[in-house]
Amino acid sequence: MDSERCCCSITNPNDASAPAKIFTFDGVYDSPATTEQIYNEAAYPLVEGVLEGYNSTVFAYGQTGCGKSFSMQGVEEPPSQRGIIPRAFEHIFEAISLVEDIKYLVLVSYLEIYNEEIRDLLSEDKKKKLELKENPERGVYVCDLSHHAVHDVSECRRLMATGQQNRSTGSTLMNSDSSRSHSIFTVAVEMMPIRQCLQTMSMSHCSIRRGKLSLVDLAGSERQAKTGATGDRLKEATKINLSLSALGNVISALVDGKAKHIPYRDSKLTRLLQDSLGGNTKTLMLACLAPSDYNYDETLSTLRYANRAKNIHNKPHINEDPKDTMLREYQQEIQKLRALLENNAQVYNSMRETGEGGAGEGEREGEGSRRVRDRDGATPSTVRS
Template sequence: MASEAVKVIVRCRPMNEREKALSCQAVISMDSPRGQCFIQNPGATDEPPKQFTFHGAYYESHNTEQIYNEIAYPLVEGVTEGYNGTIFAYGQTGSGKSFTMQGIVDPPTQKGIIPRAFEHVFESVQCAENTKFLVRVSYLEIYNEDIRDLLGANTKQKLKLKEHPEKGVYVKGLSLHTVHSVAQCERIMETGWRNRAVGYTLMNKDSSRSHSIFTINMEIYAVGRCQIPGSGLWETEHRTSLCNLVDNPRIKTGA
């Protein structure tokens, strides 16, 4: 089904102050309705631009709200129904991955995908009938191939990746924190963000060189319509799902 397919989008940010000071030239154009991105070689303007097609192409004028509604919303909605999903931000140093995932408060249209996912999840929890939810979160960092729990008692402790025959691949010792509101999620994310390893790069002096994964774990208990014979109890459907929100490490360049 198309709704279950992997989708790849591209987002182009505006030039930063350093690029403006260097009088850099824009070489990218987009046809958003068709999901196409064009890159022109500035040294060969007589040649046709290279063309790439994605599930979505978002230029400087597009905001995170639009990206969430068109791309992320169906995925997070699926998570609230018991399906796993992952949103993975990938790109060059300073390309705007953390801006898209974390976002800013003002203007509201640029609120990030992660806080929007928090709101989406708890709106679903509040609106659901005959259904109970247990929502827990975890936040880990992979830095120089070491895994750390950003919410653990000892954030410097290195954790190990394990594989279980039933639950699959997991991080041994990773802490899970029960949350009941958007505000709790935001406080936990802020705590983890402060614990991330931060390194200096020419593109962005606050750029983190780590790979972070914030995971929303949902357990869904839906009361069925049929009683179990002779027990007086109603059947209960139990589902579990994960929403992985990934901010990928920056790619080193010669810039």
């Protein structure tokens, strides 16, 4: 590993005469590197982009047991080894706390792809299979996936911990706590300039931006002869390898440039990552290695995988005024309720002035409040800035 030249070389332990294979990347980190360093140098710019309204994706790829989950999630102590996901939480909310003239709404979701089935890791019904849909405005999305409004880092951590407890794991010969599914933790940040809305006095003329951060922890590629997988573990490994193979085919087709068809539909994983690979997203791939002679074949495969992926050209742009922003819906609902309450107050005051008040005033006021709820449904969720 040569961090200064951003390259790594690999030699075949079974063929001493063969020349070393050399691969060059945007950044290379050896064992002494901390997740703090990796975040600051590689992931930080992508999270900054989310706060400007871009989509960003960070995903870790590599064989089982090579440190993907550690890179993404890390450990609490020492602080320098907290993973990319908790650091992204801190980054986002620290940035929000420094801005006074923008209203923010932060929503998170957490799903896994287990045996080619999509499950909501934050739902009470963890076994429910969710379906993928696609439309021109939203692109590919998961039906009935729960989205949770969060207001600080601790709420994000709590939801992440809940999802991790619900995630499918199992023991193999190569990893006692092996992830048996791919997981995607998504943080959507909607932002609306308060001053502009006050000037226009209309939600329809308020500019809303929405950035989305997708944090992907892929299950590791496996060889049955090494993992000793049987029964359910073997079935899981087969599905994992098939989806990773489909991901490799998509990457190859995108890099080839001559392919008339990109096989996104070959797996649930590639459909969910469709925008991250060749689409409207800034994407970072972390290729994790287990540098030992025993893992030569898997390490070479990962390096080749990453070497192809670095040649993909995405087309990211700021997401301005998307049609389905929750922030716009909440603000419109709040404005509607305020208008109704003001109207009821005017009617009530008029009745008092004409002498129609008296003993029934409290009752009529209660009826007015009920009319607001009955006409417009449940009170809208609170939107914090």
